[in-house]
Amino acid sequence: MIPEIGHFALILALCVALVQGSLPIYGAAVGNSALMSVAKPAARTQFLLVLTAFGCLAYAFADKDFSVLYVAATSNSQLPLHYRLAAIWGAHEGSLLLWTFILTIWMFAVTLFSAHLPEATRSRILGVMGLVSVGFLLFMLSVSNPFERLIPAAPDGRDLNPLLQDPGMVIHPPMLYMGYVGFSVAFAFAIAALLGGNLDAAWARWSRPWTTVAWCFLTIGIAMGSGWAYYELGWGGWWFWDPVENASFMPWLAGTALVHSLAVTDKRGGFKVWTVLLAIMAFSLSLLGTFLVRSGVLTSVHAFATDPKRGLFILVFLAIVIGGSLALYAWRAPKVGLGGSFAMLSREGMLLANNVLLVAAMGSVLLGTLYPLFLDALDLGKISVGPPYFDSVFVPLMVPAIFLMGIGPLAQWKKASVPDLAKRLKWAFGVSLVSALTLPIVLGSWTPLLSLGLLLAIWIVTTSAVGLRERLAHVNGNSLVERLASVPRSYWGMLVAHCGIAVFIVGVTMVKGFESEKDVRMNVGETASIGDYTFRFDGAQDVVGPNYTAARGAFHVSRDGRETTVLYPEKRRYPVQNQVMTEAAIDPGLLRDLYVSLGEPLDDGAWSVRLYHKPFIDWIWGGCFIMALGGALAISDRRYRLAWRKQEPAVPVPTRAARRKVA
């Protein structure tokens, strides 16, 4: 009964979405405010309906209802509750439900925080989001229904893919989807602005916090996915340029460009057309990512079940949504007009250059991801594009981008002068250059890439320091603390996010430069050394988990004769799917990770063992979290809080009712 309620709620949600996607947009076009006022209650109703459906599926999982096909396919009676709930998004149908659910959450949020928007704009935004939702609900109800029954019921479920039975997997997909789907708000704002023909600075100001929130979620989502790959796949790598990873990275690059371009549109009224295009791009790439992951046109380590019918559905949906919005763009954008003019050497100019570099990077990732498909389609053979391509394209694009990142915030709007910038930045440049050249020598090995990485990281930090010092000189306040407090949060946000990039670069550079690994055969009692650490293998024992059995090795790690830690890597066997999983043991640290994973058992209790010493690797994810923190700081800025507080009581209920009567 419960699954049928969920199914029915989805059907109702589709009906509501159809209303929400049509009446308000039409109402906004003809100026009928009765039709426009449908948007808000429709969006809220849709949220409640999809919430109901989501709750029903969660209940089916919690209740181990194996008469629901999806539950039987992705969970098992032995699976602990938290993984059973995470199994909701463990495969295709449930992921779509999560996608739609998050879309309705964003819609609901828009209804809450849009009191200050003109009614026509709000109606168009919610209408566009309603149309996107129609697509996903139709997709679920036609070819990927999570509530499909299995009669007779399975005696037990086929279990969740053991790779996904991991705490990271519980939160990674919702985070990622919050980011992906969050771009739908910026997209809806852009489409609404194109429809209404009013692309002004106010539009950019409204879009900014939404875009930044989505960007923060996406940043965290990607970082968590990368962290998961690091400790769960047992290869010690953190990024593989896999199509599915790229699918999440491309919207991130476009979204990063969008965040910066919105700043220009907001502050200077420039870049309008470009900003609209980026907003369309960021969301289109999210949809494209969904298509790539769900349709099976590309092979990937993320083995999802694929079905050509589903692929066709998403492709048609993609063509309608993206094709439609790009056509609208081609039609409306020429009339928007350009913003104020600016010299190439100015803050606008540098932000534009940065944007172009980010989009070029996105384009090259897209090309690398789709290239095997292009060649195959043209019957030119099967190839796979791997890290060598991406590394060699990505680094040269990012180096100038990061160099500009240091200068941009210090340059004046409209026109900056080279001598002035050079004067202000000479210390930052000198310090970065000298420390980048000498630091690797101090650390014991000098390579050009190591120096380059450190140069960029130190450059970001020193230029940020210069910027902050200049800023402090211009704000009011007697003590340093007072003056620090009066620097706006949005400025802090930018500094923190940029320093996050620096931390990230340090992590990548140090790992690439100094990591070491060893594949060894270890008998009980034998030792092996890596870095300054000595690992002693104390044998493996059999242990039993809730839904697996495992061999658990014990490794005593010591440094200079003093014990550092004991690590327990596991080789788990999940009987339901007959899968063997490597559960690496990691001793994390600020300056290094020690990483042990068990290979294969050999004779006489010996094992093949893989040991890694990874200096600074946690900085990679730390940097991402700092970036996201910067984003969070930026949206907590006074101007947004003021805008909401001021506007909410400004539209009292009686006036609104009166206006409706007049219309």
Add this chain to the structure above:
Amino acid sequence: MNRFLLPLSIFVVVVGFLGIGLTLNPREIPSPLVGKAVPDFSQPQLYDREKVLSPADLKGKVWLLNFWASWCNGCKTEHPVLMELAKSGEVPIYGMDYKDQQDEAMAWLRRWGNPYPIVGVDEAGRVGINFGVYGVPETYVIDKQGVIRYKQIGPLDPDTVAKKIIPLVKQLESQ
């Protein structure tokens, strides 16, 4: 050209390719073994460990070699297709029980039926390595001279059997 149309044009091209991409199978990997002589092996038979299965004994015949295992889900999917093909008598299918337990393999065949005249046992997976087996099931078509003519990765389906395997076998038989 209108520069505002550029994004749309790029998108149309990409959609075109994605559309073609949907009709292709990225997992279909051409095997370097196709066109080469079958790697030699001599493995004990499942039902009679004293006897062996070896390609040398099958010279002059067109035959299929199917890697399978009782622990493999794809093999279960494929099994009815193999049973059907075996019944049709078009071509003999020799089995290679890959990294499996003897008793479990026999129980599996007892339960689902045995399409193979002879099943070889590859407990250590050594034969699999020589064939470059990615994962079970995999099926090879081998001609009268002992040359591999076709490789199927993953389960056979009725469509592939009717459109590829059987025409190929007929053609090879007539040579």
